[in-house]
Amino acid sequence: MEADEDEQERARQAALNQALRRDVNERRLESSDGAEIDFVCECSDPSCEEVVSLTLGECEFIRRVPTRLVVRPGHADPETERVVMEEPGRFQVVEKFGLGGDVVEHLDPRGVNRRGESS
Numbered sequence: 372m373e374a375d376e377d378e379q380e381r382a383r384q385a386a387l388n389q390a391l392r393r394d395v396n397e398r399r400l401e402s403s404d405g406a407e408i409d410f411v412c413e414c415s416d417p418s419c420e421e422v423v424s425l426t427l428g429e430c431e432f433i434r435r436v437p438t439r440l441v442v443r444p445g446h447a448d449p450e451t452e453r454v455v456m457e458e459p460g461r462f463q464v465v466e467k468f469g470l471g472g473d474v475v476e477h478l479d480p481r482g483v484n485r486r487g488e489s490s
């Protein structure tokens with residue numbers, strides 16, 4: 372069915388977008404010297420411009436698993452993401468599954484097999 376392919380393509384595009392946002396956040400984290408880092412919301416809505424303030428410890432918790440993303444409360448997509456942790460009023464940590472999960476895992480900025488560059 373073509374509808375299924377459209378659905379898959381949509382999920383893939385959303386995940387690619389989210390991986391890009393994660394890259395932006397990863398750079399913010401690298402250049403941060405404070406205890407709090409402002410992350411852009413990593414939800415699947417490309418027009419979302421909300422900001423999530425995280426502590427370094429929270430960032431590490433999220434990045435420990437390559438399929439985890441951080442979003443504003445209510446921004447999780449239940450079709451492709453499950454909420455694994457919530458700080459009410461601040462953020463939700465989600466794990467993507469299925470195709471989207473594969474995409475964000477493959478593009479993990481901390482993945483050892485990606486880009487061929489080591490730091």
Ligand SMILES: [Zn+2]
Nearest residue numbers: 412414419446
């Ligand atoms: Zn959002």
